[in-house]
Amino acid sequence: xxxxxxxxxxxxxxxxxxxxxxxxxxxxxxxxxxxxxxxxxxxxxxxxxxxxxxxxxxxxxxxxxxxxxxxxxxxxxxxxxxxxxxxxxxxxxxxxxxxxxxxxxxxxxxxxxxxxxxxxxxxxxxxxxxxxxxxxxxxxxxxxxxxxxxxxxxxxxxxxxxxxxxxxxxxxxxxxxxxxxxxxxxxxxxxxxxxxxxxxxxxxxxxxxxxxxxxxxxxxxxxxxxxxxxxxxxxxxxxxxxxxxxxxxxxxxxxxxxxxxxxxxxxxxxxxxxxxxxxxxxxxxxxxxxxxxxxxxxxxxxxxxxxxxxxxxxxxx
Amino acid sequence: xxxxxxxxxxxxxxxxxxxxxxxxxxxxxxxxxxxxxxxxxxxxxxxxxxxxxxxxxxxxxxxxxxxxxxxxxxxxxxxxxxxxxxxxxxxxxxxxxxxxxxxxxxxxxxxxxxxxxxxxxxxxxxxxxxxxxxxxxxxxxxxxxxxxxxxxxxxxxxxxxxxxxxxxxxxxxxxxxxxxxxxxxxxxxxxxxxxxxxxxxxxxxxxxxxxxxxxxxxxxxxxxxxxxxxxxxxxxxxxxxxxxxxxxxxxxxxxxxxxxxxxxxxxxxxxxxxxxxxxxxxxxx
Numbered sequence: 001x002x003x004x005x006x007x008x009x010x011x012x013x014x015x016x017x018x019x020x021x022x023x024x025x026x027x028x029x030x031x032x033x034x035x036x037x038x039x040x041x042x043x044x045x046x047x048x049x050x051x052x053x054x055x056x057x058x059x060x061x062x063x064x065x066x067x068x069x070x071x072x073x074x075x076x077x078x079x080x081x082x083x084x085x086x087x088x089x090x091x092x093x094x095x096x097x098x099x100x101x102x103x104x105x106x107x108x109x110x111x112x113x114x115x116x117x118x119x120x121x122x123x124x125x126x127x128x129x130x131x132x133x134x135x136x137x138x139x140x141x142x143x144x145x146x147x148x149x150x151x152x153x154x155x156x157x158x159x160x161x162x163x164x165x166x167x168x169x170x171x172x173x174x175x176x177x178x179x180x181x182x183x184x185x186x187x188x189x190x191x192x193x194x195x196x197x198x199x200x201x202x203x204x205x206x207x208x209x210x211x212x213x214x215x216x217x218x219x220x221x222x223x224x225x226x227x228x229x230x231x232x233x234x235x236x237x238x239x240x241x242x243x244x245x246x247x248x249x250x251x252x253x254x255x256x257x258x259x260x261x262x263x264x265x266x267x268x269x270x271x272x273x274x275x276x277x278x279x280x281x282x283x284x285x286x287x288x289x290x291x292x293x294x295x296x297x298x299x300x301x302x303x304x305x306x307x308x309x310x311x312x313x314x315x316x317x
Numbered sequence: 318x319x320x321x322x323x324x325x326x327x328x329x330x331x332x333x334x335x336x337x338x339x340x341x342x343x344x345x346x347x348x349x350x351x352x353x354x355x356x357x358x359x360x361x362x363x364x365x366x367x368x369x370x371x372x373x374x375x376x377x378x379x380x381x382x383x384x385x386x387x388x389x390x391x392x393x394x395x396x397x398x399x400x401x402x403x404x405x406x407x408x409x410x411x412x413x414x415x416x417x418x419x420x421x422x423x424x425x426x427x428x429x430x431x432x433x434x435x436x437x438x439x440x441x442x443x444x445x446x447x448x449x450x451x452x453x454x455x456x457x458x459x460x461x462x463x464x465x466x467x468x469x470x471x472x473x474x475x476x477x478x479x480x481x482x483x484x485x486x487x488x489x490x491x492x493x494x495x496x497x498x499x500x501x502x503x504x505x506x507x508x509x510x511x512x513x514x515x516x517x518x519x520x521x522x523x524x525x526x527x528x529x530x531x532x533x534x535x536x537x538x539x540x541x542x543x544x545x546x547x548x549x550x551x552x553x554x555x556x557x558x559x560x561x562x563x564x565x566x567x568x569x570x571x572x573x574x575x576x577x578x579x580x581x582x583x584x585x586x587x588x589x590x591x592x593x594x595x596x597x598x599x600x601x602x
Contacts, residue, residue: 018428025429029441137325137570144513144569148524149561152540152547156555160548167547254432258521262544273525276440284440288433296428 008304015300022292023075026285027068057084080286085278090286093271101256101267107183108190108252113245116195117238120202124237125229127207136203139196147258151189155262158185168264186263190255194248198241205237212236245302253291326574332567336560340382347379357546357553365552369542370532374553380534381557385523385564388450389515393508395454396461396515401497401504403458404465408473409492420466423459431456431518439527449528453518457511464507465500472499509572516565536561 071081080090123135142150159167169182209215210233218228257269264270268287275283353371365374407416435452438444444452472478473496481491523529523537532542536557543553 014424018425021422021425022429026437029437137328140325140573141566141570144517144565145562146517146520146524146537146565148521148537148540149558149565152544152554152558153562156547156551160551254430257432257436258525261525272436276436277526279440279443281440284437288437291433292429295430295433299428 011300011303015296018296019293022296023072023289026288026292027071029281029285031064054084057082057087075289080289081282083275083280083283085275085280085283090283093283094268094286094290097266097268097271099267100265101260101269103177104183104186104190104256104259104265104267105252107187108194111187112191112194112198112248115191116198116245117202117241119195119199120237120241121206121229121234123199123203124206124210132203135199139199142192143196143200145192147189147193147255148262150192151185151259151262154185154188168262170264182263186259186265189262190252190259193255194245194252197248198245201241202237205241206233209233209236253294323574325570325577329567329570329572329574332563333571334567336382336564336567337386339379339560340386340564343379343381344383347376350376357543357550359550359552365556366550368539368550368553369546374539374556377534377539377553378536378556378560381536381539382560382564384446384529384533384535385516385520385537385561388446388453388528389512389519392450392453392457392515392519393512395450396457396511397465397504397508399454399458400461400465403462405469405492405497405500407462407466408469409488409496420462423462426456426459432521435518435522435527436525439522444528446528449519449522452528453515453522456518457515461507461511465504468500468503469496472496475499506572506576509568509575513565513568513572516568520561520565 074080078091080094082089083093119135119139123132123139126132155167158165165184166179166182167185169179169186210229212233215228215233218232219225223232256267257272259265260267260269261273268290272284272287272291274280275287351373354367354373356369356371357367358371359366365378368374368377403419407419410416431453434456435449438452442448478491478495481495486494519528520537523533523535524541526538526541529535529538531538539557540554540561543550547554
C-alpha cells in the first residue's frame with residue numbers, strides 16, 4: 001500500500017507543478033512580447049493615447065515580478081484581471097459564457113460512454129465480419145477528421161438539403177436548452193472523435209480479453225457465452241478505455257472552441273476566439289489559465305482512477 | 318483479418334490521392350486570376366461558382382491545398398529535428414540529472430492542450446504560415462521526444478551497444494551509427510501518426526484564422542469565410558471541406574494500414590498498440 005501512497009503523492013506533486021507551470025507560461029506570454037508590450041499590442045492603431053492607455057491598463061511601469069505576484073494572488077480568488085478592450089473584469093466574461101460550454105460538454109459526455117462501448121462491443125462480437133469491417137473503417141476514418149469540416153458537411157446535409165435542423169444557434173443567445181434542435185448538430189460533431197477513439201479501444205480490449213486464458217477457462221466450465229462476454233471479458237476490456245475516456249474530456253474542451261465558432265454559440269470558446277482576434281491579452285490569459293487548470297485536474301483524476309484499475313488491466317493484457 | 322489491411326490501404330491511398338494531387342499540382346494549373354465577379358454566384362463561366370469576394374472557386378480550390386499540406390509536413394519534420402537529438406541524448410546519457418533537466422519540462426508542457434497553446438501564442442504574436450508551422454512543431458516536440466527516448470533507451474540497452482562502448486567507439490558513432498539507425502523504424506510509424514495529427518491541427522488553426530490571411534487561398538479558410546453564403550452557394554464550402562475530410566481520413570487509414578502490416582493485426586496486445594498510437598493523436602488536441 002505504501003507503493004500506492006507514494007505513487008499518488010508523486011502524481012499529485014506533478015499535478016501541482018503542472019498547474020504552476022501553466023500559470024507561469026500564460027503570464028510569461030506578455031513578457032515575451034518583443035520590445036514594448038503596449039506598442040506591440042496596439043499593432044494596427046499605434047496612436048500614443050492608445051499606447052498610454054494600454055500601458056496603464058496592464059501596469060507595465062511596475063516590475064514584472066510584482067505584476068506576476070499580484071496577478072497570481074488574484075487567481076485563487078477568481079480575480080483574473082480586466083479586459084483591455086472593454087475594461088470589464090475577465091471573470092464576468094467567464095461567468096457569462098460558462099453555461100453554454102458546460103452544457104455542450106455535458107451533453108456530449110453523457111451519450112459518449114454507451115455509444116463508444118456499444119460500438120466497440122458490436123465490432124468485437126462480429127470480429128472480421130462485415131459489421132466489424134464497417135465499424136472499424138468508419139471509426140478509424142472519422143477519427144482524424146477536423147471538427148470544422150465534419151460540422152460544415154453535416155450542416156449542408158441536415159440543415160440545407162433536408163431542412164431538419166437549424167444551421168447555427170444564432171439568435172438563441174445562452175438559452176440553448178429552450179432550443180434543443182439547435183444543439184443536435186454541435187453535439188454530434190463533438191461526439192464524433194471521442195466515440196471513435198473509445199470504440200476502437202473497447203474493440204481491441206474486447207478481442208484481447210476474449211482470446212485470454214481466463215475466458216477459455218470460463219468457456220470450458222460451460223458458462224453461457226453471453227455471460228462470458230459481458231460479465232467476464234467486458235469489464236477487463238473497458239478498464240484501459242477508462243483512462244482514455246478522461247483524456248478525451250480534456251480535448252473536448254478544445255473541440256468546444258471549434259464547435260462554438262462553427263455554430264455561433266456564445267460560450268467560452270467564442271470569448272477566447274474574440275479575445276485572440278482583438279489581442280485582448282488579459283482575457284486570453286484568464287481563459288487559458290482556466291482551460292489549462294481544468295485539463296491538469298482532469299488528467300490527474302484520470303490517472304488516479306486508472307491506477308485504481310491498473311491490476312485488472314494487467315490481467316487482461 | 319487477412320485482406321483487410323490491404324483493402325484499407327487501397328481505400329486510404331485512393332482517398333489521399335485526390336487532395337494530395339490537387340494540393341501539390343493544383344497551383345500549376347490554376348492559371349491567372351480572372352476578373353472578380355459578384356460574390357456567391359453559381360454558374361456564369363465558373364464551374365463551382367464564386368466565393369465571398371467573387372473569386373473563382375475552382376481556382377481557389379486548386380491553390381488552397383498547398384499551404385495545409387506543406388505546413389503540416391514541415392511542422393512534423395521540424396518537430397523531429399528537435400525531438401530526435403533531444404531523445405537520443407536523454408536515452409544515451411549516463412548523467413541522470415541531464416535526462417531529468419531535459420525531459421521534465423516536456424512532461425509539464427504535455428499538460429497544456431495543443432490548440433490552447435497555439436491560440437495563446439497567436440494572441441501575443443499573430444503568426445504567418447512559418448509561425449504556424451513552428452507552433453505546431455513546438456506542441457509536437459514533447460511527445461515526439463518521449464517516443465524517441467523510449468525507443469532509443471530500448472536500443473541503447475542492447476548488448477551490441479555495450480560491446481561498442483567497451484570497444485571504445487566514440488559516443489557519436491554509438492549514438493548515430495547504431496542507436497539512431499535502430500530507432501528509425503519505430504520513428505517512421507510514429508511520424509505517420511504525427512503527420513495526421515499535424516494535418517488536423519493546421520487545418521483547425523487555419524479555420525480559426527490563425528496563421529493565415531483572412532482571404533487566403535486555403536481550404537480551411539475557404540470553409541470559414543464562405544460559410545456566410547452556404548445557402549446561396551454551398552460549393553464554395555462543401556468542396557474544400559470534402560477535400561480536408563478526404564485528406565485526413567485517407568492519411569489515417571493509410572498510416573493504420575502501414576502500421577497493421579508491420580505489426581500483424583490481431584495478435585494479443587492489440588489494445589496496447591491502439592492505446593499507444595491513439596494517445597499520440599489525443600495529445601495533438
